[in-house]
């Protein structure tokens with residue numbers, strides 16, 4: 223058996239290519255790729271015969287044939303997702319201590335939930351916390367507005383939605399995300415705690431995401447405050463009466479949450495309960 227030296231990097235075109243193999247310079251079967259008589263190197267992979275691609279990686283990269291379906295493929299999507307993480311981390315890396323505030327996109331100025339938002343935004347900023355919201359209307363606008371009025375850092379992590387407007391006018395540092403899960407990572411990564419105002423599905427999703435991460439010990443033990451006793455009590459009663467009773471969660475899991483109507487108490491709870499190292503409760 224004869225062995226041939228592997229070509230070095232200088233012998234190969236960048237991004238893969240063919241290196242001549244003098245022993246394989248015979249006529250190739252009909253229908254085989256034009257360069258099938260040569261060894262083809264693609265990173266650590268060597269290809270021969272009909273496995274030799276018709277065109278090199280660079281040829282494919284530089285080809286402009288007007289076809290655009292590739293932008294809808296999963297590998298391409300993964301690149302977009304990565305880019306979104308990079309942009310998000312880049313924009314927020316130097317943010318000081320922050321608290322994420324979740325709540326309804328639908329309430330108007332003058333409603334109790336909007337007023338909670340304004341107040342917690344102001345108080346958090348006065349305590350030196352950046353206020354992170356979903357950057358949208360309703361309570362998000364209120365919390366950003368409160369933070370801005372108190373000369374704090376007002377951050378909006380917007381989400382691209384099919385029929386919604388962009389960031390509210392009170393966001394000073396805004397990042398718009400295409401993917402909910404990338405945006406959620408930012409809410410958690412840069413926050414020392416969460417304040418949850420009355421809201422709908424979006425708010426519940428964010429609340430339970432935060433609780434699950436803490437409960438399972440995936441993240442630090444963050445303080446979580448629910449604002450609005452009348453609004454949240456039925457949910458907490460159901461959690462205690464059904465989830466705990468049926469053994470779906472541990473009784474202590476409910477202690478993860480503080481319920482109040484008082485924005486001062488909400489902010490004090492965050493200040494007095496700094497995030498502690500992650501500690502999952504053993505199931506059962």
Ligand SMILES: C/C(=C\CNc1ncnc2c1ncn2[C@@H]1O[C@H](COP(=O)(O)O)[C@@H](O)[C@H]1O)CO
Pocket residue numbers: 323324325326327328355356357358359362380381383386420421422423424425426428
């Ligand atoms: C429905 C309306 C606007 C939607 N625009 C949003 N912009 C930014 N973030 C949003 C938006 N809608 C939901 N969110 C996120 O979910 C939470 C609020 O959802 P809920 O269902 O209203 O409780 C909020 O914390 C955001 O992160 C108005 O026309």
